[in-house]
Amino acid sequence: MEQTIRLRRSIISVPANREKMLNKAFSLDADVIMLDLEDSVPVQEKEEARSRVVAAFMEQDWKGKVRSYRINGMDTPFAYRDIIDVVEQAGGFIDVIVIPKVNDPAEIKAIDYLLTQIEARMGFRHRIGLEASIETAVGMLRVGEIALSSTRLETLVFGVADYGASLTMMSKGISGHGDMEDFYPGHRWHFPLSRMIMAAKAAGLAAIDAPYGDYKDPEGLRRSCLLSAALGYDGKWVIHPDQIQIINELYTPSAEDVQRSRRILEAYSQAQCQGIGSLAMDGKMVDAASIRVAQVISSQWEAISKRN
Numbered sequence: 001m002e003q004t005i006r007l008r009r010s011i012i013s014v015p016a017n018r019e020k021m022l023n024k025a026f027s028l029d030a031d032v033i034m035l036d037l038e039d040s041v042p043v044q045e046k047e048e049a050r051s052r053v054v055a056a057f058m059e060q061d062w063k064g065k066v067r068s069y070r071i072n073g074m075d076t077p078f079a080y081r082d083i084i085d086v087v088e089q090a091g092g093f094i095d096v097i098v099i100p101k102v103n104d105p106a107e108i109k110a111i112d113y114l115l116t117q118i119e120a121r122m123g124f125r126h127r128i129g130l131e132a133s134i135e136t137a138v139g140m141l142r143v144g145e146i147a148l149s150s151t152r153l154e155t156l157v158f159g160v161a162d163y164g165a166s167l168t169m170m171s172k173g174i175s176g177h178g179d180m181e182d183f184y185p186g187h188r189w190h191f192p193l194s195r196m197i198m199a200a201k202a203a204g205l206a207a208i209d210a211p212y213g214d215y216k217d218p219e220g221l222r223r224s225c226l227l228s229a230a231l232g233y234d235g236k237w238v239i240h241p242d243q244i245q246i247i248n249e250l251y252t253p254s255a256e257d258v259q260r261s262r263r264i265l266e267a268y269s270q271a272q273c274q275g276i277g278s279l280a281m282d283g284k285m286v287d288a289a290s291i292r293v294a295q296v297i298s299s300q301w302e303a304i305s306k307r308n
Contacts, residue, residue: 003204004129004154005296006066006095007031007303009235009251010244011208013070015040016049016056026060030244031235031307033062035069037082038100046078050085057090064307068131070098074107083114091124096154101162102132103139105149112150127152131208135159136166140192147203156200157237160210163192176213176239177224187227197232204292206234215240225250234296252304253297261294261301268294 011032014025017040025033035056041049053069071082087094099111108130115128130152134143140163147156164171169188181188193209200207209228212221221243225236235251238244253261264281268291271279279286 003151005299006129006154006206007300007307008066008155008206008208010238010247011068011235012238012241012244013040016053016069017041017045019052022052022056026062026065028241028244029248029307030065030238031248031303032066032068032096034098037078038070038072046072047081050082053086054090057086057093064303066095067093068096068098069094070100070133073101074099074110075101080114083111084118087115087118087128088122091118091122091128092126094128096129096131098131098133098157100133101135101139101159102146103136104142105145108132108146108149108153112152115152129154131155131157133157133159134192134196135162137163138166139163140195143196143199144202147199147205153203153205155206155208155234156196157208158189158193158196158210160189174213176211176237177209178213178217178220193228193231193233201232206296207232209233209236211237211239212243213239215243218242218246221246222250234300253301257297258301261297264290264294265298 008031010030011034012025012028012030013034013036014022016022016035016037022035035053037046037049037053057067057069069086072078083097087097097111097115099107102108111130118124119127130150132146132149132153132155134140134146134156139146143156147153160177161171177189197207209224212224214220225247228236229250233251236247238247264286267281268279268286
């Protein structure tokens with residue numbers, strides 16, 4: 001099944017129990033608004049927060065942004081109600097569900113089966129996508145299996161803080177990149193970032209980097225964006241509205257990449273019409289992976305143009 005391509009340069013997480021923050025998020029220029037039911041919501045407020053999520057999906061003007069929410073982990077007593085209570089009421093307005101701390105592909109499959117039943121029962125016309133957040137050593141060890149676990153899966157997300165904690169890495173408590181990185185000879189997150197992007201792209205998925213923790217350090221944010229963008233990441237989580245402009249800028253495809261992608265897709269279309277099995281451009285063979293990348297870049301640029 002063809003994977004859905006969405007614009008995901010910047011993703012802002014909004015606590016579903018904080019009405020003021022939730023309302024403000026819809027005025028921001030982030031590509032994705034993620035309504036959070038997990039870590040940011042106290043246990044005693046989980047149920048009310050679900051109602052706020054339903055209302056936001058059904059009543060807010062999302063202005064073309066990706067409509068998503070994060071459930072609690074599958075090892076908690078909240079996840080199944082996060083899915084049933086929200087999707088049964090607002091499933092027709094939901095693009096993506098984010099699953100935190102995924103350690104096993106069975107978690108993704110279980111949610112896939114449940115969503116299939118709800119969609120059939122409620123008569124929803126579109127399939128809800130899934131995003132898997134890789135936040136532990138176990139999840140990173142099995143990231144390849146997780147990436148291939150479901151055709152609903154659209155994205156892998158790197159959860160740097162919990163991942164570092166699962167490895168007992170040194171920390172000063174900064175939630176995101178930029179935590180005690182100066183002392184290490186090199187980039188201490190390079191291996192997990194590389195491992196996760198490899199799994200994501202092999203499965204045809206998008207890959208999203210963890211946030212940069214110090215929102216008052218724009219140059220540090222730029223370096224962090226450039227590092228993951230150079231590895232092939234499609235976007236980054238935002239922890240403060242001031243970060244959105246920089247993140248959008250650095251994960252936007254260049255004009256040269258867009259032009260080349262359009263040429264590849266045009267040549268591919270002509271080759272198909274003529275029944276030609278192989279494709280060459282500028283003296284180089286164009287393989288299936290190159291066509292897929294061209295499709296992603298072209299779709300991203302179209303989405304950006306519509307937003308502007």
